[in-house]
Amino acid sequence: MSIDVDRFDHIAVITINRPKARNALDPAHNTALGAAVAEFEADPNLYVAVLTGAGTVAFSAGADLKTLLPEYQSKVRAGESPTWNFGGFTTIDRAKPIIAAVNGHALAGGCEMALACDIRLASPNATIGLAETKWAIIPGAGGTVRLPRTVPLGLAMEMILTGDPIDAAEALRVGLVNRIVPIEKLLSVAVDMAQVIASRGPLAVKAARASILESKSLPERAAMENEFNHFLSVVRTDDAAEGFSAFSEKRNPQYLGK
Known part of the structure; x- marks a missing residue:
């Protein structure tokens, strides 16, 4: 079992390392991925993460249909409502950006994980889709929310209702x-x-990331006011003063996150 995390400078590269199962998440990998993302969020020295899958076939096929989904279904049918958020980050607030390096198939929960990232890069062999209706369920970790906000509504409907991916x-x-x-x-x-x-x-x-995401649910005037508040908050920082000084002095800035 492996969720690999490589750290260097201010970057974390998080790799779902289960290529024989198309990097699908069983319960152990799901928990480990959540821990890796939480550690990235909590580490003040890490600013950006890259999420990818091992190998060249799949970014992730989502939930392991033999283990994770049956385990979850048994809890639901017993009357529970446990959280369903792949790797602990598809349905929770995050403060830091994550880039998805989609190296092959990103299906079902794999697609939802990619959608939860802020930027998506893909290999030519990538396919992306939400296959849940094929298994008589729906996307439950943000798929029906984020996909229609990312692509035209008709295409999102087609992808979700048919379960067929796009290249x-x-x-x-x-x-x-x-x-x-x-x-x-x-x-x-x-x-x-x-x-x-x-x-x-x-x-x-x-x-900037927070302002972008928050503006999606606000009317334009309220979004502009929200942006201004974020603007004021960063103008007050030592980093902003350093940025202005570095520009004037024609040198690279040295930011400390203060």
């Missing part, structure tokens, strides 16, 4: 992924992007 080219065309990258370069490109983000003011990155 990488179509995902790029409709804005579901940011770019397609050769699979041998996918992780390095994702890490390079993470390093660029990590080089920016970390408090500003958090505030």
Whole structure:
């Protein structure tokens, strides 16, 4: 059992390492992934994460249909309502950005994990879809919420109701992924992007991300006021003063997250 976490500089690379099962999550891997994401969120020295799967076939096939889903169903049918959020992060608030390096199939919960990330890069062999209706359930970890907010409603309806995935080219065309990258370069490109983000003011990155996400549920005027509050909060920081000084002095800024 392995959820691999590699840390360097201010970056964490989290890898679901179960390639023989298409990186599907059984109960142990689901718990371990949640712990890895929680540790990333809690570590003040980590600013950005990259989430990927081991191998070249699958990012993740989601929940293991032989273990995780039956275990969950038995609890539900017994009258419980346990949380359903892959890796502990698909339905909870996060403060830090995560980039998905979608190296192959991202299906069902795998798609929901990718949707929960802030930026998605995909390999040419990637397929992305929500297959849950094939198994007489629906996406329950954000799929029916995030997909229609990411792609046109008609396409989201088609993908969710048929359970059929789309390929990488179509995902790029409709804005579901940011770019397609050769699979041998996918992780390095994702890490390079993470390093660029990590080089920016970390408090500003958090505030900008929060403003973007919060604005989706607010009327325009309220969203503008919310943005202004975030703007004021970062202008007051030592990092902002450092950014202005570094620009004037023509040097690279040294941000401390203060």
